[in-house]
Amino acid sequence: MKKFFTTLSNIWKIEDLRVRITNTLLFLLIYRVGSFIVLPGVNAASLNSSQNKEGLVGLLNMFAGGSFSRSSIFALGVMPYISASIVVQLLGIAVPYFIKLQKEGESGRNKINQWTRYLTILITGLQAIGYLKSQVSADAMLISNPYFTILNTCVLTAGTLFVMWLGEKITDKGIGNGISLIIMVGIIAQLPGAFVTEFNNRTTGAGGLITFIVEIVALLGVIMFTILIVQGTRKIAVQYAKRIVGNKQYGGVRQYIPLKVNAAGVMPIIFAQALMFIPATVAQFFPNAASNGILIALSNYNSWEHNLVFAILIILFTYFYTAITINPKQMSDDMKKNGGFIPGVAPGNPTTSFIDDVISKITLPGSIFLAIVAIIPALASMIGVSSIFARFFGGTSLIILVGVVLDTLQQIESHLLMRHYDGLMKTGRIKGRTAVPAASGATPPVI
Template sequence: MRKLFTTLSNIWKIEDLRVRIINTLLFLLIYRIGTYVVLPGVIYSSLSNSQGKEGLVGLLNMFAGGAFSHASIFALGVMPYISASIVVQLLGIAVPYFTKLQKEGESGRNKLNQWTRYLTIGITALQAVGYVKSQLQPNQISPEINAFTFNLMSVVILTAGTLFVMWLGEKITDKGIGNGISLIIMVGIIAQLPGAFLTEFSVRTGGKGGLITFIVELIALIGVVMLTILIVQGTRKVGVQYAKRIVGNKQYGGVRQYIPLKVNAAGVMPIIFAQALMFIPAYIPQLFPSVSTNPIVMSMANYTSWAHNLLFAILIIVFTYFYTAITINPNQMADDMKKNGGFIPGVKPGRTTSEFIDGIISRITLPGSIFLAFIAIIPAFASAIGVQPIFSRYFGGTSLIILVGVVLDTLQQIESHLLMRHYDGLMKTGRITGRTATPTSAGTTPPVI
């Protein structure tokens, strides 16, 4: 306990770190207040407490911190920005113009950011139209306002709200701690946790399983969190030796470094891609009522069925390999290593090095993808054995991986400030190990989200 208070005191002593933490908390407070500001013309008392709690809508509501069900000005959250970022990232592989921008350094990144912002506006406007049409019923809108005026005004406000949240995320990144967009998503997920916790507690203590069952669920949740940390932290270190160089009166190189290859280099993206495809069977009965009684369609539309989860797990494994392949380029890593006079001991530079790195990535990606698929399907099995749907989402899937990844990244940022000023780290052993280490010039670190 004394160690904890000493660490907190050291954090407060560092002025730059203290200011960054305060800025982060203030920006997040602004975001949380905005999630309760209702769209003009919406009758708040008419919104149902169960609105936006199930299926895809429930997942979006979780990422938006409840703003989706509140008909808030921040109802769409940062998900349009995430979608735009994914599209731009994929364009960087398929379109030569965007590939060229990725290699132009700071100026290229600025142009890609501009393209991302423009695309965010378009995606947000389309999603805003869909939100107004599908989520808001006529009896939830004030009769004193014209329908066309309300629709146009709501689309503009929802688009502006998402852009403001995106601006808050960028400010947190510049003036605060860690990745601002990731922190905003994390805060939205955590905001739903107390309500989910109380709901599950009241159901269990109300006669459905009892207190012992609730304690067992908490122990299982802790175990899943520990397993997720192992996956997020896991790295395979490839040793790299650099030749000695004499520049003037100084010697460079001659030291052994390493390339940290992550077991789960794709992060949460495979789950997001697979989840988007798995929502298609749920909409088939709505589009084609005649096949709604088909056993295969019914099984695939039920997210607790074995067929649904088996296909979901296979898609995650496939997308993990796909996303790892497009984010990590062994050829570029080998070329950068060769240009800087580095080599892997016992491996020839050039193509042989590239094949060696690619082989390691292929081997470590398999267990990483299997564990990722296992964590992704845990919420479905938790719901199948009686855990409330709103609480079962915290047993795995996208929300848990985002929570673990963002918390570890934030702790890493704080620890780096402490160690840089010769204070002890957050952990008793001195530092948080296994997270994103300082890569060599041949290493690349993919984004968290």
């Protein structure tokens, strides 16, 4: 406990770190206050009974910190921005113009960010119209259409752009990745209510207090397992040749390229979830089709058909996203330019093949891990855990929480170590999402 308070004291002594943490907390407070401001022309008293918190709506509501179900001005949160970022990343693979921008350094990144913002406005406008038509019932509207739709489409678009601006300010003036922190705060905001709901269900119904304690222990075990895999790396030794310049010797040292077991992060789950929403949409357009039973089964969150297809898609998308974010050819070329080589492997194509083979081997357990984590919430629901509490047993929410917390703690520890203070831990260091040396060729995921 003394070590803990000493660490907090050291954090507060560093002026830059103290200002960054304070700014982060203030920006997040602004976001949380805004998430309770209801859209103009909406009767808040009529929303509670009309909102469905299951399935897709429940997932979006979790990411938005409850704003989705409250019809807040931040109801859409940062999800349109995330969607736009994914689209731009994919365009950077297939469209020559965006491929060229990626190679132009800082100016290219600025143009890509500008295109992402434009696309965010377009996606937010379309999603806002769909949200108002599907989630706000007629008895909750205090203003007649079409004025209600036009007004609140503008408000929702402005709200998403403001949240995006808050995220960028947190990244610039605060600590950690702003967009990720906003999503994390939204997820954590749902945790106390989920705990209370599950506790009441167990103490007043089946299972009792012992079952609730077992669930908490299981949740902690899943979190520990997730941390272990998220931080897991396969280190490739790189030897740099010696160079004599004057009377000094340069190089001749051995470094390591840490290839992450879960290099794709949470993106494969997001891609797979987007595809798993298609069967439910198709079933609505063809209610009398002979294959409608299969579509309903695939859209059922707790069915084995849904979870099997979901797991297969995650494994496939893990390989896909890893392939587009890690470039073994670029890693090999950069090592060769810097006079580095992998011991026992010839430079050039053999090095590229070696790195590609290692990535393929470690991606398999990483993809299986993601698939298991993604279907754990469904398995928890099948054994009686409430759907709200079950979402914290895995899936996108758990990986985001673990990744963002590790990333933020790693940045705080870097500030401490740079100023010759002890780190956050007595032994070892928080690895989190540390930078990959020696030109990894990897682009960090959006989330």
